[in-house]
Amino acid sequence: MKFVFVLVSIIGLTLFSEPLLSKDQWVLQIPNGQKNSCSNCHISSAGGGSRNVFGKTVENSISGGKVRWDKVFNIDSDGDGFTNGEELQDPDGQWSIGKANPGVSTLVTKPWDPNSKPTVSSVENNFVNSNSIIYPTPSKGIVNLSYISNYPESSQLEVFNSNGNLLISERVESKFGENKYSIDLNNQSLNSGIYYLVLRNKYFNIRKRIVFSK
Numbered sequence: 001m002k003f004v005f006v007l008v009s010i011i012g013l014t015l016f017s018e019p020l021l022s023k024d025q026w027v028l029q030i031p032n033g034q035k036n037s038c039s040n041c042h043i044s045s046a047g048g049g050s051r052n053v054f055g056k057t058v059e060n061s062i063s064g065g066k067v068r069w070d071k072v073f074n075i076d077s078d079g080d081g082f083t084n085g086e087e088l089q090d091p092d093g094q095w096s097i098g099k100a101n102p103g104v105s106t107l108v109t110k111p112w113d114p115n116s117k118p119t120v121s122s123v124e125n126n127f128v129n130s131n132s133i134i135y136p137t138p139s140k141g142i143v144n145l146s147y148i149s150n151y152p153e154s155s156q157l158e159v160f161n162s163n164g165n166l167l168i169s170e171r172v173e174s175k176f177g178e179n180k181y182s183i184d185l186n187n188q189s190l191n192s193g194i195y196y197l198v199l200r201n202k203y204f205n206i207r208k209r210i211v212f213s214k
């Protein structure tokens, strides 16, 4: 009887410790995995057992005991129109195991739940920010901002100094495709230093640092 009890205890411990081991092992193998922990891949939020649709995609990618995020990010597991990478804040699949979590944690959505999806603006924001550049650095006066927009939209262009004071504010039209704006800081009689440019509309919010050196 004692032997049976010990045996049952060992089996029980093995069964119950499995989800914890799984969690430690797997949650860190997808970007922002800690946010939803075991629920990312398992129907039971405690982990273990059946996998959800995203969990099945992840499972199918595993090679050599590791999740292959490069094979997972571009798939839309829950069929809500947004890829797993867009939902977990790594739309271009740049993240890999061991790197810091990408994007903004509060914008993470559930890649297994078609009712949970990113807003168009958060996807656009990531896109525009990864396709924008400010140059030259440092600038002697003329500052150029180049970016790609997927929507024609009236936008607000602002420049702040490092104390947060608004120095320039103007409306500009973002057109579909490549956009370029130039500002001449020499017209503003500013001192050399660090300034911040913000270009925003309902789809995106570009923030760039300007180094102005007369």
Ligand SMILES: [Ca+2]
Binding pocket: 076, 077, 078, 079, 080, 081, 082, 083, 084, 087, 111
């Ligand atoms: Ca999705």
